[in-house]
């Protein structure tokens with residue numbers, strides 16, 4: 551009688567342990583997935599921002615068609631006036 555109870559106890563504990571481990575694994579997996587999605591989102595956002603910033607700052611000279619900045623009154627490459 552006592553032996554049966556002990557065996558049942560051990561079996562139950564083992565099941566609980568296994569369940570706990572599974573839950574932990576799933577939680578870690580979800581956290582990793584969320585972290586990866588966050589990292590990918592951040593990378594995409596940074597790339598988009600960089601691309602947009604380049605599009606705004608990059609301005610092609612009408613005379614030589616090379617990228618220059620509208621911050622300068624004249625093209626840095628050929629000296630043509632940039633308006």
Ligand SMILES: [Zn+2]
Pocket residue numbers: 611612613614615616625626627628629630
């Ligand atoms: Zn130019």
